[in-house]
Amino acid sequence: MDYPVGVKAWKIDHFRNAHDNYLQSLSKNASFDLHIANPEWNGLSQLERYNRCTRNLQWVLRTALDNDLNLRAMGSGWSLSKVSVSDEAIINTKRYRHKFLLSEENFASGHLANHRAEDYRFLQCGNTIIDINEHLENESIPPKALPASGGSNGQTIVGGFSTNTHGAAIGFGGLPEMIKGIHVVCGPDRHYYIERESEVVTSRTFHDKIGAVGIRDDALFNAILVSFGSFGIIHGVLVSVEDKYLLQQKLARIPYNQQLEDVIVHGDFSGIAAHLSYPPNDAAHPIYHFELAINPHDFAYGDAGKGAYVRVMHKIPYRNDYPRIDYPSQGYTYGDDVLGLMQTVLDKIEGTFGWLNKQLIPKMVNTLFDTAFERPDAAIGTIGETFRNTVFRGKLFSAAIGLDRRDVPAAIECCLKVNETTKLAGAMAFRFVKGTRATLGITRWDDSCVLELDGVDSRVNHQFFHRLLDRLETLNIKYAIHWGKINKLIDARRLEYMYGSEVIEEWKAQRSRIMDPEVQRLFNNEFMEGCNLHEYVPYLAPVA
Numbered sequence: 001m002d003y004p005v006g007v008k009a010w011k012i013d014h015f016r017n018a019h020d021n022y023l024q025s026l027s028k029n030a031s032f033d034l035h036i037a038n039p040e041w042n043g044l045s046q047l048e049r050y051n052r053c054t055r056n057l058q059w060v061l062r063t064a065l066d067n068d069l070n071l072r073a074m075g076s077g078w079s080l081s082k083v084s085v086s087d088e089a090i091i092n093t094k095r096y097r098h099k100f101l102l103s104e105e106n107f108a109s110g111h112l113a114n115h116r117a118e119d120y121r122f123l124q125c126g127n128t129i130i131d132i133n134e135h136l137e138n139e140s141i142p143p144k145a146l147p148a149s150g151g152s153n154g155q156t157i158v159g160g161f162s163t164n165t166h167g168a169a170i171g172f173g174g175l176p177e178m179i180k181g182i183h184v185v186c187g188p189d190r191h192y193y194i195e196r197e198s199e200v201v202t203s204r205t206f207h208d209k210i211g212a213v214g215i216r217d218d219a220l221f222n223a224i225l226v227s228f229g230s231f232g233i234i235h236g237v238l239v240s241v242e243d244k245y246l247l248q249q250k251l252a253r254i255p256y257n258q259q260l261e262d263v264i265v266h267g268d269f270s271g272i273a274a275h276l277s278y279p280p281n282d283a284a285h286p287i288y289h290f291e292l293a294i295n296p297h298d299f300a301y302g303d304a305g306k307g308a309y310v311r312v313m314h315k316i317p318y319r320n321d322y323p324r325i326d327y328p329s330q331g332y333t334y335g336d337d338v339l340g341l342m343q344t345v346l347d348k349i350e351g352t353f354g355w356l357n358k359q360l361i362p363k364m365v366n367t368l369f370d371t372a373f374e375r376p377d378a379a380i381g382t383i384g385e386t387f388r389n390t391v392f393r394g395k396l397f398s399a400a401i402g403l404d405r406r407d408v409p410a411a412i413e414c415c416l417k418v419n420e421t422t423k424l425a426g427a428m429a430f431r432f433v434k435g436t437r438a439t440l441g442i443t444r445w446d447d448s449c450v451l452e453l454d455g456v457d458s459r460v461n462h463q464f465f466h467r468l469l470d471r472l473e474t475l476n477i478k479y480a481i482h483w484g485k486i487n488k489l490i491d492a493r494r495l496e497y498m499y500g501s502e503v504i505e506e507w508k509a510q511r512s513r514i515m516d517p518e519v520q521r522l523f524n525n526e527f528m529e530g531c532n533l534h535e536y537v538p539y540l541a542p543v544a
């Protein structure tokens, strides 16, 4: 096959994800590797290179159609389920790392009257969160920062928001909330720039420069925002950024009591003020991040010694003279979330017993949980210094569900009940996140909380997850399973329980709106078919 400059064959016949949760067979050497550092492109402006990349993505789609190749774009490949793979060919987007600071003419008329151009970046899809943090915090003048992050930061920007990656930004939300425009290639002859009609940021001039047809439509934008690679290839995104700031965090083990439930259910931090770095309603140092970790093997209501680990971060103005976080070279660090903690646990088990002794894990979790939290109880850093990369070792289990935060106390009871008979080989984390407007967003409640089960990838944890979902359904508690974590349990029935048929049909119709049936078929995969999201639903109105 003759590849255009900037596209190479990706010579693989299978893909295994970083945590070894699945193996996907692929057609031999049919995958695509995208490049931007091509000598033939020397002398081209960054915009010209970007536009060449768009043409290459269209070429990939044409080739896939001609060869009947099932296709999917991949980011960092961090997802723990098969959302990011196809049955035949995948596209490596990770070298697509152009970054643009837009000039005035690229903004919609009047937008800059009350917004600043420096508060946006147009980013190519393969930029990782690490890379963006470095660019914004250390290279940009003036220094800027992302408003949100996951607990680790190796995801690509598009891979991250496409599965609703989130941290615990209680007043901001997850990665989808910082996305203001999406440039998507969804056919060999068409590509669109999509933004919300209710939040227009860019001008027609900008759309013309990237050669895209502009669509301003809330329903379409909200549908594509969390669409796990199924709406075509997202080439670039407009991201809102802000002035560089610091996060000041404090960690404490505190009793699980009514005061903590007031925080969980109502966001009322007054009862745990003693454990915060600043008063709860201090407008100059607002609470940015709130998360809990619970070890189900060492937990009792109202008992500080068996309480919850609470981590709260305040957002404070940037200053240069703060003590830098001293990262140990090994073990659990401030950047790690509970998943990182479980990695430490697994390392210790492997070192002590070898891999066959996984039945010892609950006991090990118990003894190591406190050790893992043995660290200074306060730290300060930028968002890029606070949420860092994770080193992969071993087969980890990580599943998560979005919940209405008012249901969290009942969900904790469900976990403890299930744990009586099915011991979780791991721990529970609860991260509180402001809701999203994404149609299939997992943080779909105004005040959402994501319950995570992190541990070893053993059968008992899969059983635990299954039983937990059954129990939540028995109590009619709504949940939404994370698209990027272990999610084999999503099927058509559960999807309907999670979102309701009207929402699902709306999402499907928006998907079919921007793709012809034969192109849409390219982006269906086993995962989509398993939950009945693959169907073509004709969209009767004009596309744009």
Ligand SMILES: Cc1cc2nc3c(=O)[nH]c(=O)nc-3n(C[C@H](O)[C@H](O)[C@H](O)COP(=O)(O)OP(=O)(O)OC[C@H]3O[C@@H](n4cnc5c(N)ncnc54)[C@H](O)[C@@H]3O)c2cc1C
Pocket: 018, 019, 072, 073, 074, 075, 076, 077, 078, 079, 080, 083, 084, 085, 093, 125, 150, 151, 152, 154, 155, 156, 157, 158, 159, 160, 161, 162, 163, 164, 165, 166, 167, 227, 228, 229, 230, 232, 233, 234, 235, 337, 339, 390, 483, 484, 485
């Ligand atoms: C160590 C670790 C820590 C994690 N921490 C968190 C956390 O704190 N919070 C959280 O919510 N999740 C977390 N996750 C899950 C992770 O954030 C998601 O799985 C995320 O989607 C991974 O991003 P990625 O770049 O690796 O994307 P991939 O896994 O490669 O892809 C994710 C989806 O995006 C699609 N996609 C990627 N690029 C494009 C493109 N250019 N165009 C169209 N579609 C595209 C893919 O097709 C796929 O469906 C973690 C995972 C790991 C392994």
